[in-house]
Amino acid sequence: MTAPPAPPAPPGPPWALLAELTHACPLRCGYCSNPVELVGRSGELSTEQWSEVFRQAGALGVVHTHLSGGEPLLRRDLSDLVAAADGARLYTQLVTSGVGLGERRLAELTGAGLRSVQLSVQHADRVTAERIAGARSFTAKERAARLIHEAGLPLGLNAVLHRGNLDDLDGLIRLALDWGADRIELANTQYHGWAARNRAALLPTPAQVERARARVVRWRERLGGTLELVWVAPDLVDATAKPCMGGWGAVSLTVTPDGTVLPCPAAGTLPGLDPPNVTHRELAWIWRESRAFNAFRGESWMPEPCRGCALRTVDHGGCRCQAYALTGDATRTDPACRHAPDRPLVAALVHGAADCADPSAYGYRGGGR
Amino acid sequence: MTAASPASPATSWRPVLARGVVLRHDPVRDADLLLLPERVVVLDGSAGGVLRLCDGVRDVAAVVAELAVRHPAAPVAAEVPEFLNRLRKEGWLR
Ligand code: SF4
Ligand code: SF4
Numbered sequence: 001m002t003a004p005p006a007p008p009a010p011p012g013p014p015w016a017l018l019a020e021l022t023h024a025c026p027l028r029c030g031y032c033s034n035p036v037e038l039v040g041r042s043g044e045l046s047t048e049q050w051s052e053v054f055r056q057a058g059a060l061g062v063v064h065t066h067l068s069g070g071e072p073l074l075r076r077d078l079s080d081l082v083a084a085a086d087g088a089r090l091y092t093q094l095v096t097s098g099v100g101l102g103e104r105r106l107a108e109l110t111g112a113g114l115r116s117v118q119l120s121v122q123h124a125d126r127v128t129a130e131r132i133a134g135a136r137s138f139t140a141k142e143r144a145a146r147l148i149h150e151a152g153l154p155l156g157l158n159a160v161l162h163r164g165n166l167d168d169l170d171g172l173i174r175l176a177l178d179w180g181a182d183r184i185e186l187a188n189t190q191y192h193g194w195a196a197r198n199r200a201a202l203l204p205t206p207a208q209v210e211r212a213r214a215r216v217v218r219w220r221e222r223l224g225g226t227l228e229l230v231w232v233a234p235d236l237v238d239a240t241a242k243p244c245m246g247g248w249g250a251v252s253l254t255v256t257p258d259g260t261v262l263p264c265p266a267a268g269t270l271p272g273l274d275p276p277n278v279t280h281r282e283l284a285w286i287w288r289e290s291r292a293f294n295a296f297r298g299e300s301w302m303p304e305p306c307r308g309c310a311l312r313t314v315d316h317g318g319c320r321c322q323a324y325a326l327t328g329d330a331t332r333t334d335p336a337c338r339h340a341p342d343r344p345l346v347a348a349l350v351h352g353a354a355d356c357a358d359p360s361a362y363g364y365r366g367g368g369r
Numbered sequence: 370m371t372a373a374s375p376a377s378p379a380t381s382w383r384p385v386l387a388r389g390v391v392l393r394h395d396p397v398r399d400a401d402l403l404l405l406p407e408r409v410v411v412l413d414g415s416a417g418g419v420l421r422l423c424d425g426v427r428d429v430a431a432v433v434a435e436l437a438v439r440h441p442a443a444p445v446a447a448e449v450p451e452f453l454n455r456l457r458k459e460g461w462l463r
Contacts, residue, residue, distance in 0.1 A: 013397050015409060061397035063409055091391055091404040116389045116406035154389035154406045182460075183407065 011297065013061025014287055016252035017090070018068055018265060019050070021081065023257050025070040026099045028134030029122065030362035031160045031202055032194040034070065035268055039257040047077045049279065051084035053255055056283040058088030062253070066118070068095040070257070073105065079112040086113030093118055095158070098144030099137050106147050116154040118185075119144055123164075124171030132164055134364040145179035156183040161212070161234070162202040163353070169215045176227055184227065186216065188234035190242075192266035192321055198362035203353030209237045236346050239338035241311075241318025248296035248316065253287065261286045263293050266321040270295075270330050296320050301331055305339045384432070384453050384462045385425030392420050403461060410461075415440075419449055423462060429453055 023038035045053070054065065065085050072078055073096055085092045094109065095118045119141060123129035126138040148155045157176045159165070165172070169186065176184040188209075191199050204212075216231050223229070235242040245251055245264050254262045259278040262268055268275060273295060276286045287293055295301070299312060306317040318334025326335045327342050335342035386392060391404040394417070401417025403410040412420070418439075422432045429450050436445040456462040 059397075061395070063393075063395060063402060063404060089393060093406055115391065115404075118406075152388045156406060 011249055011288065011293075014057075014251060014253050015061070015063060017054075017057045017062045017065040018252060018254040019053070019065055019081075019085075020068050020070065020254065020256050020265070021050070021072045021075045021078070022070040024074045025097065026074075026135055027071070027097050027120075027137055028364040028366060029120075029132060029160070030134070030195070030198045030364060031132075031162055031189045032365070033190050033192040033266060035193045036197070038070075043258045044075075045255075045257065045259045045278070047080050047084075049259065050081050053259075053278050053283065054081075054085040054088040054090055056278075057253070058090055060284050060287060063089070063091060064093070065090045066093050066095050071097050071099065073100040079108040082109055082112040082114050091115050096120070096144070097133075097137060098141040099135075101140070101144040101147065103147055106144075106151055110151055110153065114153070116156070117144075117148045118156040118158050119148070119181075120158050120160070121172060121175060122159070123168055124175045125168070128165070128168075142179070145181070149180040154183075155179070155181045156185060157181045158185045158187065161186055161188045161204070163204045163208065164202075166204045166208045166212045169212045170219075173215075173219050173227070173229070182228060183230065185230040185232065186212075187230075187232035188237075190266070190319075191236070191325070192269070194365060196325060199349065200353055201362040203350060204234065204237060205353065206237050206350065209234055235319070235322075235334075235336040237350055239336065239343065239346075241315045241334040241337040241340075243315045244296075244317070244319050246316075248320065249287070249293040250297070250316075253283070261290075261292070263296075264321065266319075267292070269321060270324055296330075303331060303333055305341075306333050309339065379454070380429040380433070380450055382457075383425050383428045384423040384457065386420070386423065387461055387463045390461050392417065405461070415443075416452070419452065420456075420462075423453070 022041065022044055023034055024041055067081065072094060075081065082092050092114050093116045094114055098119050121129065121141060122132040129138050130136055145155060159172050173184060189195055189202050195202060216229055220229055233240065249263045254265045255278060256262065256268065260268065260275050261278055262275055267273060273292045275292045276290045302312060302317050306312050318337055320330045322336060323332045323334050324330035326345050332342060333340040335346045337343065389406055393402055393404065395402050401412040403412060419432065419436065422435055433446050433449050436449060453462060
């Protein structure tokens with residue numbers, strides 16, 4: 001037995017707020033990490049409630065907000081929300097599919113104080129991109145990128161990577177260069193929410209991952225920093241736990257469309273977390289006192305082998321949501337980790353995926369193939 | 370590239386924050402911050418004061434001159450041009 005661990009130190013103020021303004025979305029990406037059961041439009045927070053969230057967040061120490069979704073452009077009051085966040089002195093970044101971002105809308109948003117945009121891309125080839133997204137969207141993205149670039153706003157592309165586009169890494173990077181992006185995030189799929197249903201079809205083969213990683217290294221050498229390349233590693237294939245949000249309840253808060261506040265976007269699935277809601281509680285109390293935010297703060301919750309592992313300050317013991325999804329127990333070492341007792345579960349998944357022949361065989365929200 | 374060598378940093382450009390970069394004081398942490406699309410840079414003590422002079426009108430020499438008046442004992446001429454050059458290379462100043 002080890003000595004009883006010290007209780008977690010009181011948290012410093014949070015830096016960032018992920019504001020999931022709506023779950024509605026014109027796209028139906030097979031890799032969507034939003035929950036299977038989405039919040040309906042009538043359950044969303046009002047303009048006033050979101051404005052109050054931004055005000056409280058600013059007072060608490062948040063300086064950065066990602067206005068995300070779903071598709072935030074489906075909120076008709078989006079420019080009011082940008083103005084409210086800007087008024088609370090939050091730096092605002094819009095996270096969008098680009099569908100619905102015309103000239104007028106963008107002008108309204110920048111007028112309201114929008115600082116930068118992150119645009120999702122699925123593939124550099126139009127037909128493949130739209131098959132992955134499950135919707136017509138490529139032309140809208142091209143136009144959005146052009147308008148953002150012309151407006152002089154920083155533009156980041158976000159490509160979620162999986163078996164169906166990992167081999168197109170060069171295409172995605174060229175797209176980012178063509179579209180004048182400052183940055184491209186090459187983020188391997190996180191298997192939460194809807195994506196977990198499509199895990200077998202999305203999981204890449206280890207050989208694909210190796211090829212892609214080597215391409216990233218080559219491109220970094222070639223580009224020398226003119227385009228920032230961010231590689232978010234595939235934890236399951238790499239057998240390496242991903243660092244959870246800089247630590248549970250350490251850096252950021254997520255507010256879902258109905259006002260539920262979570263330490264991480266996927267945490268709504270964890271049993272017994274009893275997540276608080278901004279309509280009942282102040283954000284400051286939620287951050288400091290709520291059970292949800294303290295559940296995995298610090299290290300005292302950690303099991304072996306994390307407890308004695310030098311990497312625990314780097315990866316914080318990996319992903320709680322993944323531990324729960326794969327083992328049914330959120331306190332276990334993330335099975336992605338090569339040292340985890342449950343690693344064989346993941347090894348079987350990775351192995352199984354290599355035998356799954358048809359990469360297009362994933363399910364879309366609302367049905368269809 | 371227009372950046373000069375560190376030994377003789379160019380002093381004729383007129384630094385101003387790049388688009389999408391915000392300088393603000395954070396009263397909660399009592400620190401000056403540079404806010405960028407995907408990151409936050411916590412500035413050390415005097416850096417915020419230097420950047421507040423970067424208005425796109427003053428050139429580097431004018432920024433240095435102004436700081437030298439405010440902080441007569443500080444090695445501003447030796448350090449400030451290089452500091453500004455570094456931020457320009459990061460893309461935070463233009
Ligand atoms: S044992 Fe735990 S702390 Fe160590 S690398 Fe694995 S997940 Fe991270
Ligand atoms: S628990 Fe998992 S999904 Fe949640 S933030 Fe941490 S790593 Fe991400």
